[in-house]
Amino acid sequence: MAAISYDKPFIRITGLKKSFGEQKTLQGVDLDIYHGETLVLIGPSGEGKSVLLKHIIGLLNPDDGKVELEGTDLSHMKERELLKMRRRMGYLFQNAALFDSLTVAENVAFPLLEAGIRDRTEINKRVQEALELVELGEHKDKMPVNLSGGMRKRVGIARAIISKPDCVLYDEPTAGLDPIVTDVIDLMIQRLQKRFQVTSIVITHDMGSVFKIADRVAMLKNGVIYFIGTPGELKQSSDPEIQNFIAGRSGMCA
Amino acid sequence: MNFPFGILAISGRWFLDFLAYLGELGALSGQLVESIKLGAIRGRLMLQQIVTIGYGSQAVVIVTGAFTGAVFTAQSYFKFKDFGIESSVGGIVSVSLCRELGPVLAGLMVTGRVGASMAAEIGTMKVSEQIDALRVMGAHPVDYLVLPRFLAMVISMPLLISECIAFGLGASFLVGTGIFNIPYAWYWKHVVDHTGLEDVGFGMIKGFVFGILIVLISCHQGLIANNGAVGVGLGTTRAVVYSSLSLLVCNFFLTFFLNYFFPLGSAM
Ligand SMILES: Nc1ncnc2c1ncn2[C@@H]1O[C@H](COP(=O)(O)OP(=O)(O)OP(=O)(O)O)[C@@H](O)[C@H]1O
């Protein structure tokens, strides 16, 4: 595996708090993400994993605390400065959030056009490569509304990685995909890490993926990071809450 | 709460909400100006919008202008005939079309057609996270969505209004000379005598201002949409209602303001 440097954090989150009305979603999250690692974020549904990911890319503003990218604080930056920062990152939305007025190929080409690439043949080549990575090579002229849920998600993945960002944030990349395609996506995330030292933050509910791709696992629960460690440490944990979560035991009887 | 204070509190809240709303529109205008200064103009998007806004609204605006011109001519003729001045119908129709009816009616029709679709389209993008997707990929929503619509609108509106006026006048001419048998030459002479370039300019300037109002109000409603389909519906309704009302109110003040520079008659 490629070397991950644990000396200086790439992204540092300190004391992050966010409430929606009365509901306290994040209540002081501290988390460091290092260059070149794959960090998997797990946790119960509705606990704020997506909200945390949106803070990392500056889509949401924290009530308190900060998010630093290589030492620069994102939470007080103006939108136009953030736009430049964000070009270094890729983001997969939980619902894919494809532009429904553009075709699949145009959606995937969007980050390239935003980065100022105008050469048509280069764009077409890279779009084709990205779509083939997610096994959608033949569907590039379809409109997003005509795709299945899993296909939409994969177009979202292609769009998140096409500009070769330093860091990719995936919000449930394999939810709703069949086991084979899930494996394809997991392998793709690993390949990006090995070849291009891409830093990845992956939210998932699929424990198989967790143990396959994670360098470290963080569990978000009750608005804080409840556990952080390697997949091995997660498995060895003596905490019954964690063991029940991994094994999928609700404690109820039929 | 006892009676007079309740009323005060409600009207006070209403007033504060109104100020807050104006503030948001002001902020959006500020971002738009910033976006223009940065030269973030996307030609292709602007052309697409000119086609949907300008080219696509022609039929609506032409029909509105033509039938208004026709019916206005008929009503004026019936009354003017009592005074024996029916041949001067062309003058009043043409001045009213240029100064008021053309810009206001074309503005209202464009609000219904274009304002509604802007609010609905942008609102749908907002609630389905497509606006966030733009931001994530480094595109500012104002650069990408509002600026092209703004430019297309300020280019299209004056042209649409001239069409509205031209077809209104044409219909008026047909009705006046064809149905009421006003001699061509007299009809035309009154039109030319009473209408100057400043009357046409009056209409164009109004159209320009109305275009800005429609774009700002409608795009703003789209950008703040939340709460799914219901929210988009509400935003669309608001976009049309707010744009139409502000257009009518603004028209009143613009008339007085512009009349100072291009006076009609000797009243002011
Ligand atoms: N824009 C918002 N306005 C109000 N509440 C919100 C908003 N976004 C998220 N929330 C609330 O924050 C909480 C966390 O939501 P989030 O989407 O982060 O959950 P999650 O951990 O990603 O869950 P899942 O695994 O189901 O995707 C939820 O209770 C949600 O209702």
Ligand SMILES: [Mg+2]
């Ligand atoms: Mg989520």
